[in-house]
Amino acid sequence: MTAIDPEIGAESAPATKLQVTHLNAYFGDLHVIRDITLGVPAEKVTAIIGPSGCGKSTFLRCLNRMHEHVPGARAKGEVLLDGVDVYHPSVNPVRLRRRVGMVFQKPNPFPTMSIRDNVLAGHRLNGTHIDAPGELVEHCLRQVALWDEVKDRLDQPGIALSSGQQQRLCIARVLAVEPDVVLLDEPCSALDPIATAHIEELIEELKDRYTLLLVTHNLQQAARVSDYMAFFYMGNLVEFDRTDVIFTNPKESRTEDYVTGKFG
Numbered sequence: 195m196t197a198i199d200p201e202i203g204a205e206s207a208p209a210t211k212l213q214v215t216h217l218n219a220y221f222g223d224l225h226v227i228r229d230i231t232l233g234v235p236a237e238k239v240t241a242i243i244g245p246s247g248c249g250k251s252t253f254l255r256c257l258n259r260m261h262e263h264v265p266g267a268r269a270k271g272e273v274l275l276d277g278v279d280v281y282h283p284s285v286n287p288v289r290l291r292r293r294v295g296m297v298f299q300k301p302n303p304f305p306t307m308s309i310r311d312n313v314l315a316g317h318r319l320n321g322t323h324i325d326a327p328g329e330l331v332e333h334c335l336r337q338v339a340l341w342d343e344v345k346d347r348l349d350q351p352g353i354a355l356s357s358g359q360q361q362r363l364c365i366a367r368v369l370a371v372e373p374d375v376v377l378l379d380e381p382c383s384a385l386d387p388i389a390t391a392h393i394e395e396l397i398e399e400l401k402d403r404y405t406l407l408l409v410t411h412n413l414q415q416a417a418r419v420s421d422y423m424a425f426f427y428m429g430n431l432v433e434f435d436r437t438d439v440i441f442t443n444p445k446e447s448r449t450e451d452y453v454t455g456k457f458g
C-alpha cells in the first residue's frame with residue numbers, strides 16, 4: 195500500500211499517473227459523470243465501485259477517449275496522463291489508447307486471427323515494426339500465464355480457447371503494445387471462479403509495472419486486489435481512499451452503506 199519514505203520515516207503518497215479534474219460526461223442531454231476530480235495512483239490497482247448505472251464504465255472510457263466513439267456522447271474537463279492533457283487537439287486518440295489500454299467484460303479476441311496474431315494485433319493494426327515477433331508473443335503470453343497452455347498451438351484461432359484463456363489473451367494483446375495504464379471493465383464478469391482467480395492473480399502481478407483501474411461489481415474482488423477504491427453514486431465520486439480505509443473507516447455514510455451491503 196502506501197510506501198514508507200526512508201528519509202523522513204513517514205508515509206509518502208504514491209505518484210499520480212492520471213489526474214482527472216472536473217470531468218463531466220454526457221450521452222446527448224444525459225449528464226452521467228458529474229464533476230469528478232480524482233488522482234489515479236501510479237503502479238497501483240484502483241477499483242471503481244458503485245451501483246449499476248452510476249457511471250463506472252463511462253468514467254473509464256473517458257480516460258482513453260473511447261467515450262467519444264458513441265454518437266452524441268461528449269466529455270468536458272481535464273484528464274492528464276503524466277501531465278499531458280489527453281483531450282488536447284494534438285493528441286492522437288489511437289496512440290493514446292496504446293498507452294491507456296482497455297480490457298472489456300466479454301473476452302473479445304479477433305475471431306479470424308490465431309492466438310499469435312491476436313497478441314501481435316495492436317502492432318499490426320498500427321503498422322509498427324516488431325523486431326522479434328516470436329519473442330514478443332512468448333513474453334506477453336508468459337506475462338499473462340498463458341504460454342505453457344498455448345505454446346504448442348499458437349496458430350489455432352484465439353476463439354478456440356476457453357473464455358478465461360481468451361480473457362488472458364486479450365490482456366496479452368493489450369500488454370504487447372506496452373501501455374502505461376490498463377483499464378479493466380468488469381474483466382471477470384463472464385468467467386467462472388477458477389478463471390476469475392487466474393485474472394485476479396494476474397492483476398496482482400501486473401500492478402508492479404502498470405497502473406490498473408478495475409471496474410467491478412464484486413466487492414470481495416475489489417477488497418482482494420485493489421490498493422485504492424473510488425465509490426461512485428449517480429455519476430458523482432462519493433469517496434476515494436485506500437481500500438482498507440474504505441472498508442474499515444469510510445468517511446461517507448453512503449460508502450459505508452454500500453460496502454456493508456445496505457444498498458446496491
Ligand SMILES: Nc1ncnc2c1ncn2[C@@H]1O[C@H](COP(=O)(O)OP(=O)(O)OP(=O)(O)O)[C@@H](O)[C@H]1O
Nearest residue numbers: 221224226244245246247248249250251252253264
Ligand atoms: N451508449 C449509451 N447511450 C446512452 N446512455 C448510455 C449509454 N451507455 C450508458 N448510458 C447511460 O449512462 C449511465 C452510466 O452508464 P455506465 O454504463 O457508465 O454505468 P455503470 O456504472 O458502468 O453501470 P453497470 O454497473 O450497470 O455496468 C447510465 O444511466 C446508462 O444508462
